[in-house]
């Protein structure tokens with residue numbers, strides 16, 4: 559599904575790997591090792607060289623916004639540009655249903671962004687990606703601010719996305735989460751990506 563050959567940035571050494579449809583691959587490594595750099599390069603958010611294909615289609619042959627809708631990065635700390643939560647979503651009803659599945663109240667769509675807790679923001683940032691139904695999720699510590707119950711809810715939704723054939727690359731500092739969700743594991747150390 560996602561095929562990566564010699565992906566490289568000023569920080570990242572040439573990296574090659576694949577993520578198959580319905581597959582979750584974890585990305586682990588020390589703070590500052592290059593995990594976010596890897597995900598941002600895949601999403602074409604920062605300049606990179608190398609070959610990245612989605613189902614055979616070259617990233618360069620696609621307008622960047624379309625690529626990012628199909629291969630979607632969810633940052634550890636999300637940005638918000640409207641005063642209230644709802645206007646960030648083209649499909650507020652679907653967003654509200656997903657938010658509830660993540661343990662948030664349906665009224666969250668009416669809330670001001672300023673009142674959101676860190677964990678509420680984190681879950682809603684994931685909802686922003688989920689409503690777009692991307693083919694590949696690039697998730698940067700998506701449960702870093704969440705308690706055990708909310709983490710379980712996120713993982714359940716991710717399993718549903720995997721079951722519909724999405725690919726997931728998940729950065730996590732929790733080895734037990736990597737084992738729960740992924741069968742393949744990437745490790746990043748000083749910008750070098752290895753598998754195993």
Ligand SMILES: Nc1ncnc2c1ncn2[C@@H]1O[C@H](COP(=O)(O)OP(=O)(O)OP(=O)(O)O)[C@@H](O)[C@H]1O
Pocket residue numbers: 568569587588589590591592593594595596604
């Ligand atoms: N645009 C950039 N130009 C130069 N260096 C960068 C750039 N972006 C990140 N870095 C550096 O690259 C290294 C890897 O950063 P990255 O954000 O990928 O770390 P990480 O593995 O995600 O860490 P953490 O677990 O703390 O989030 C860091 O030393 C960072 O300062």
